[in-house]
Amino acid sequence: MMERVCVGAIAGAFGVQGEVRLKSFTSDPSAIADYAPLTTEDGSRSFEVTISREIKQGFAARLSGVLTKEQADELRGTRLFALRDRLPSLPDDEYYHTDLIGLTVVDTGGATLGTVRAVHNHGADDLLELAMPGQSKTVLLPFTQAAVPTVDLAAGRLIADPPEGLIE
Structure with a gap:
């Protein structure tokens, strides 16, 4: 498990007073501001966060040390990370996406199906993007109790029972 978790990203400047999107x-x-200080991916910069208001597709926010539109624009695309211990604990059947990425996926018989490459959510249930061994294609596996009955973070694996025909 990673010590830091990506909790947001800067989409650019908002206005001319140093606020960011x-x-x-x-x-x-x-709640993103509650997890501050937030750091850049390399840890070289740290920010306190104050949300000014909700805007389309996010928030207008002030970051400590960002005072001008130019400074805010320079941060466009920067992903922000929080220390894991600042995040809330999860119930037993919920997981941070970052903990699932990289896990080996095996079927109920123990045969390796692939590795979790990413977790996607397009409004319904989460989908696990699996990198298939020896193939360049990926497969999207529904992250439901029926399709993934067992998540074993300690062992670094998921046991999957994919819908028929999904993985060939």
Whole structure:
């Protein structure tokens, strides 16, 4: 498990006073400021976050040390990370996406199906993008109790029972 978790990204400047457009990747989007200080991926910069207001596709926010539109524009595309211990604990049947990425996926018979490459959510259930061994294609596996009955983070694997015909 990673020590830091990506919780948001800066989409650019908002206005001319140094505010940024902030996209939140947290389950309660407005809670992103509660996890501060947020750092850049390489850890070289750290920010306190104050949300000014909700805007289309995110928030207008102030980041400590960002005072001008130019400074805000320079941060466009920057992903923001929080320390894992600042995040809330999850129930037993919920997982942070970052913990699932890289896990080996095996079928109920123990045969390796692939590795979790990414987790997607387009409004319904989560989908696990599996990188198939020896293939360049990927497969999207529904992340439901029926399709993935067992998640074993300690062993670094998922046991899957994919819908018939999904994986050939």
